């Protein structure tokens with residue numbers, strides 16, 4: 001395995017999930033293991049976890065680039081790529097920032113369900129582990145679709161439990177992601193995604209879905225094409 005962000009090939013691992021979250025999410029032991037890898041297995045060089053590495057891989061693959069994300073942001077053909085990052089995409093933020101036409105927006109100043117920007121403004125929209133916190137994920141993705149140019153892409157991650165269907169947590173006990181000791185209302189989970197993640201993308205108006213994978217089923221990144 002190599003890190004698609006920096007090209008490193010050495011990884012470190014620490015557990016991320018805690019008992020209360022595991023119980024609320026009703027995860028089986030093998031599911032705990034792969035979500036821990038998704039969030040807690042990191043490249044020792046750039047500290048990207050498998051989730052961020054999958055996201056980088058999806059970006060590189062979407063643009064047909066054989067190289068790392070570090071190289072991608074220095075390539076002349078992408079210098080003026082119009083990129084919208086919705087909430088910090090982990091360790092990718094400081095890398096994507098190197099693109100001249102990159103813009104980062106964050107919650108709560110900006111809400112994915114109501115983006116304050118024109119149609120057809122961006123070529124690439126990126127978000128990472130944000131959609132599960134959006135009240136209505138189809139509306140959130142529809143907004144991403146609206147601000148993209150035709151043929152543009154929304155590339156994102158959400159934690160996906162591959163052996164079950166997605167469910168809304170409406171009516172269930174509040175569940176939070178983030179660190180166990182610093183829970184914040186912004187990290188409340190509204191949707192637990194499963195194998196039918198592609199339906200949300202197509203319902204939102206995208207014409208195509210690709211799934212990019214690192215160490216199945218640990219880290220999956222979704223490429224939605226307008």
Ligand SMILES: [Zn+2]
Nearest residue numbers: 003006043046
């Ligand atoms: Zn790396």
